[in-house]
Amino acid sequence: MIRESLKTWRNxxxxxxxxxxxxxxxxxDAIIAQIEDLLNQRDVLQSSIQEPFTDEERSFGQELLPLEKILQAKLKVYMKDIRLDISDQQKKKVSVHAYMDPYNQVFRDGTFYDKKK
Structure with a gap:
């Protein structure tokens, strides 16, 4: 007999x-909210999954391990995509600002720097 908490964990x-x-x-944004909700559900379920396990529950747990690895890999890829999008947005912000004010980086103290020596 497999505990209901293990079945719910798999679902x-x-x-x-x-x-x-x-x-x-x-x-x-909606997907991230769903992910957070489901991860919170897993946290709650984790406390109810305690030893001792029956042989049937152990084999069920062994079936869950590959699924858990897939989940971890997909979470890493999703987080990486979000980080890339954030960095792209920051780059766009800087480039738009540089386009709007192209002389922001120019020295304005009235001096002339001669590159020849």
């Missing part, structure tokens, strides 16, 4: 894997 993990496959930027 939540499968939902996370499915959600992480979506790449639409328009829905990113």
């Amino acid at each position: 939540v993990t499968e939902q996370l894997v499915r959600i992480l496959d979506e790449r639409e930027e328009e829905k990113r």
